[in-house]
Amino acid sequence: MAEQTWLEGRISIEAAIRGRSREVKAVYVSRKKRDWGVRNLVKTAVSAHIKVERVDAGFIEAHSGGKTHGGVLAEVGPRRFVGLDALLRDAAIPFVAMLDGIEDPFNFGQAVRALYAAGADGLVVRPRNWLSAAAVVARASAGASELMPMAVAETALAAAEFYRKQGVMVACTAVQNSQSIYETRLTIPLFLLIGGEKRGITRSFLEQADLRLGIPYGRSFNRSLGAAASAAILGFEIMRQRSQGTNPTF
Secondary structure, eight states: OOOOEEEEEHHHHHHHHHHHHSEEEEEEETTTOOHHHHHHHHHHHHHHEEEEEEEEEHHHHHHOOOSSSTEEEEOOOHHHHHHHHHHHHHHHHOEEEESOOOOOHHHHHHHHHHHHHOOOOOEEEOOOOOSHHHHHHHHHHHTHHHHHOEOSSSSHHEEEEHHHHHOOOEEOSSSSOOGGGSSSOHHHHHEEEETTTTOOHHHHHHHHHHHEEEEOOOOOOOSSOOHHHHHHHHHHHHHHHHTTOOOOOO
């Protein structure tokens, strides 16, 4: 029997309905919840021909993982993924990111949130990833994980090889032999790998990357930033350059 997957909270559920990233089988609302947000969610679900059921608080508590559900849950199907090529299809200048080796679902969700807000065209993940913790990831990403188009690659190297063949530059962060993101032209088609805090990026990927990007610090500090912070800084510098036509020395 397939394991049930639940999303918690109005924002996550509305994002799943809007993003059509997975089947939303049913929405369950606590009998006590009658505020405007819940009414809007019910209206959205009904318009999408999704069953809505009023339930006791005990049902909500039994199927939720915490206290931030706001009295609403949805039973959903598995995440739908697209092909690697689909992430390039509608982008004039593609910006595709990959999150690899992030061990905490909250950090994963926060990183997705930053990349989505910064305008990334899509996200690549490994076959085994934190999307199995759908409720945590969706909450941490403020629903962005349900809106962001996603593709699967067996390894970061496989994804890099595919995108390089499509004329996309392959970039990653690095401490040594890197160039500042503020002095690098990021207005080109870009595949960006962001590694987790513990494992980081493998030497084999660093050696074949077209760009090694460094995030300058304001003082001497020999520790790397977390994945979510790195994703936010990188994503918004890419957005800034593209929106302003910035063209640093490459």
